[in-house]
Amino acid sequence: MDWLGLHFLPSMPANGRILLQCSHNPPLILLAYLVACAASFATLDMAERIGHVDNVNARLRWRALGALCLAVGIWAMHFISMLSFRAPLDTHYDLPVTIASLAIALVSGMVAMEALSYPQLRPGHYLAASVCMGLGITAMHYLGMSAMHSSATQYYEPVRFAGSILVAIASSLAALILAIRLRRGSGMFHQLLKYGASLVLGAGIVSTHFMGMWALHLVVPDGTQMQMPATENSLQLSLTIALIVMLIIAGSVSAALADKKLQAKEHDLRRVNALLSQLDQARASLQQVAHYDALTNLINRRGFNQIFAERLMEQNLANGMLAVMFLDVDHFKRINDSLGHDAGDELLKVIAGRIRGATRANDVVARFGGDEFCILIALQDIEEARQMAQRVMTKMKDPIALAGRRMVMTTSIGVSIYPADGDTCDELLKNADLALYQSKGNGRNTLYFFNEALKNKASLALHLEEQLRNALTEGQGLQLFYQPIVDLQTGHVAKLEALVRWQHPLHGLLTPDRFIAIAETNGLIAELDNWVLRQACMDLAQLCDNGFEKLVIAVNCSALNLAREELAQEIDAALKEAGVPPQRLELEVTENALMGNISNTVLLLNEIRKLGVALSIDDFGTGYSSLAYLKRLPLDTVKIDRSFIIDIPTSTQDMEIVQAIIVMAHTLHLKVVTEGVETPAQLEFLSEYGCNYVQGYLFSKPAPLEALRPLVQQLNQRKPSELWPSTHLLDAVEMSMGEPIRPGGRRETGHPRPDRFRSRPHR
Known part of the structure; x- marks a missing residue:
């Protein structure tokens, strides 16, 4: 039977015989296998290069080179395997047919590289490409077999012939799958996989050839003389072809390796350029952040x-x-x-x-x-x-x-x-x-x-701040002055208001207006308040020892200190340390300080009130004066500011305001203290309208406790109708203080009193 010029065994002539003395040269078979493996490795390498190259022209070049490596490798494997074939016949090869088989191999290689140029293949594409490749390889094989001319006629067994085609298709499918799977990856393990895959693919290509050779039967006419051909020429030709093909494959693989390194360097260079670009952007961003305000886009x-x-x-x-x-x-x-x-x-x-x-x-x-x-x-x-x-x-x-x-x-x-x-x-x-x-x-x-005056003022403030810090640390220079608060019902001194003074080594005796703002600005006010509190409690203990068991001392509290939760504990500790009952201490706070945070203030004042300490609102009428807040506060006393007293009795409006404050305070069950009383007319007016306590220069300026003790003792022995201090008593106090205290003497009228220990506006 003949098909496409091929002869199959059922049509073998009756006068012929099959040659059985055929063999193969093992070294040449091994050489053919090595060539097939090298071609497989080169194909895998070319497929990897195609997968890593983005340039279209470069991809075309690598596809052509891969097709060449695969084609010449398969063709050389076939030709060397044919040269290893030994039959007792004189054989030679038809050069045009041999070259035609090489062309078919090139077409198969191009089909393979075309399929490998796609990132992914569907199962149908795998099958179609492998069928085309397998048919091309078998066509190349059987066309190459037909180039072998001798006195024998070539017959093929149909089943084995079909098996060779299936082996070729299976080998092609395996080659496609492995090439696509292995074109992504790096490292030693990946390289070992490529070597193993090359050995498997080489075995598949050689198996295709020898499956076809197994299907071959040479039939010679009867009477043909047999002779063994010389093997030297076949060996030399095989080595020459193998060397040429190996050089082509080695050159291709070397080019792929060099291109891979070059591409890696280019990739590294691109990464370096990208990093440099990112660094430039980051530097510009940092420059923007470092020198510009993010909110307003103004420079910072x-x-x-x-x-x-x-x-x-x-x-x-x-x-x-x-x-x-x-x-x-x-x-x-x-x-x-x-x-x-x-x-x-x-x-x-x-x-x-x-x-x-x-x-x-x-x-x-x-x-x-x-x-x-x-x-x-x-x-x-x-x-x-x-x-x-x-x-x-x-x-x-x-x-x-x-x-x-x-x-x-x-x-x-x-x-x-x-x-x-x-x-x-x-x-x-x-x-x-x-x-x-x-x-x-x-x-x-x-x-x-x-101007320079501002600088001098700032320098002085800094100097005072340093020395005030030292004074608080060392406990030297600070002292308390007291001013009597007289009960209009009894005419006796009921309270003493504690007023802090600082005996400065250069500037002399400083009143609070010189250093309170400095203490508040530099975080010293809590420490200063605590010193005043402890010193006042110790003075209370001394008064108890001298027979003034009912005298109360009023201590001013800064607005900043009133916001501290520790204030109640500090007051309790100072009272216990001095051993005096809390009922003999009164805490004075300004109106504006109370309104800073009314909810927290009420809680803190309630804690202080639970200790037994009385509470007084100072400078009433100069701040918010809110009755809604006033009725919520646990107060005992309201102190009317001296600004409402100074023009009495000449100012009818001030008289009406003071009268209204007294009535309002009594309605809320609060006692009233009026400060800044300097004339008998003011005292008479306040007594007439029910003021509870008075305080001012009419009785005494602030003085140390030792200097005030004779005045307090004398006032506490007089009747309510004799509130005016006697001349000889005032003279005695003046001599102890070294300055006049009676009305008409040197007073600090005309300016706000510097004696208040209160918060002042500051930057």
């Missing part, structure tokens, strides 16, 4: 200082002038507390835009943090700075729509000038801050230029 303190140093150097060389303006938004904290921080941030953005809009293009505007801004401008004269500040203040007063409200914000500004107010950045900024402090301390919404 760091960026401002850098520009300030550069501008200062420029103006120094040009003998020019600079102005540094510190701006602080007035009462900004109330916005955060009432509307929330988000609203506060939106307000800061608007304010920053308005400040920027009021300045010139070359002016530097920075946000230092919170609600503080700074402007740096070059100028010809100081008036430019004043005009700039006024423009900013005017711009700020435009209504701002925020959270459904329309509000007007103001700003306080402090200005320092280079070179008049300093020649360094730090000095100019510090001086502008001092000017701002002065602006805020004088009512806000104002403009102040720096």
